[in-house]
Amino acid sequence: MDIPEHLRGWWARGRALAAAHPPAVDSGVALLVQAAMTMPFVVPRPDGVPPATWPAYGLTTLTVVPLIWRRRAPVAVLFAIVATSVLYKLALDGPGQPLPYTGLVIVYTIAVLSPPWKRLLTGVLALVTVPLSVWLNTRTARELTFCFFVLAAAYVFGRLTAARQRAHRVEAEQAAARERARIAREMHDILSHAVSLMIVQAEAGPVAVRTAPERAEAAFDAISETGRDAMAQLRRMLGVLREDEQPGGAPRAPQPGLAGLPELLDRVRSSGLDVVYGTAGPVRPLTDATGATVFRIVQEALTNTVKHAAARTVSVHLTYTEREVDIRVTDDGRGPRSGPGVGHGLVGVRERVAAHGGTAVTGPGPDGRGFEVRVRIPVPTTAEAAEVAR
Secondary structure (H helix, E strand, C coil), X not given: CCCCHHHHHHHHHHHHHHHHCHHHHHHHHHHHHHHHHHHHHHCCCCCCCCCCCHHHHHHHHHHHHHHHHCCCCHHHHHHHHHHHHHHHHHHHCCCCCCCCHHHHHHHHHHHHHCCHHHHHHXXXXXXXXXXXXXXXXXXXXXXXXXXXXXXXXXXXXXXXXXXXXXXXHHHHHHHXXXXXXXXXXXXXXXXXXXXXHHHHHHHHHHHHHHHCHHHHHHHHHHHHHHHHHHHHHHHHHHHHCCCCCCCCCCCCCCCCCHHHHHHHHHHHHCCCCEEEEEEECCCCCCXXXXXXXXXXXXXXXXXXXXXXXXXXXXXXXXXXXXXXEEEEEEECCCXXXXXXXXXXXXXXXXXXXXXXXXXXXXXXXXXXXXXXXXXXXXXXXXXXXXXXXX
């Protein structure tokens, strides 16, 4: 049975509120236990049973009060509950309880929060106090079995809760690590591309000033345009991370996709590199995530060409098939090389492609000349895309 969306929303908000205010939750648990332990004092009592007196009720309350500190000092609370319970039985012997409410709550708490040695101490204490409690009460095997069963159930439930909490923490940490890696890749792609083009243009500027002033002016224009574009992309990316957008803040625009490729290629051409672009197969729209990945892959491949290849020409070729898009970026530069600081972008390319279930191959270009990045990314078929759109 599906839970209604509004109920799930209330449950999520309630859990968040409880996590933010543990003392309030513990006080609420203590009040709930006190309400349960009050029942034997308010219902009519048959003749021949211990009377429901105010001193007995006060001592019952004294047994419950330590639960307020159950998270901060669970073992101390356990000993306090045992001591007050024994005092209640020996000194007043008031109305009994159908369940050991305080014991169940503190055993569950210790199972969730405490290290193994404290859990072991709790088990040893239970083996001593439970038989003593039964001997002081009914002295029957039925009560002894029942007490051990409910306490063991509370312990098992606590351990399952602890395991679930650990799984949630691990999942949250993994999600945070993935998000940090994604942000690092985006930052690397944006800044590496922009800075590489700006360095190339800046190095060519002084020569152009002396020989071709019009080319120098174009180079400086390209530097400013590249810098503005990088700043715009960074504002877009960081704006998405803001929890509550302020008026006039960074716009939450989508990441660049296939529509941004022509502008990207023009910026690279402005650095003096001859860029050839072509497609094959029926060009069809891709999802936003796939389009952004294709853009970043081409951007990173061109950045590596500008920084490392010393190439004159680079070709960017996209081939569309029914099941995948093939991206091939090939230059005529010096070819593969290794060394410190080289290859971080290609690692990011492989991570991006792996997230889509694709493959990435890098190495020498055709006939062993230059360098080539070839990526295949699965995409939905036209029929599948139409079905999803419906």
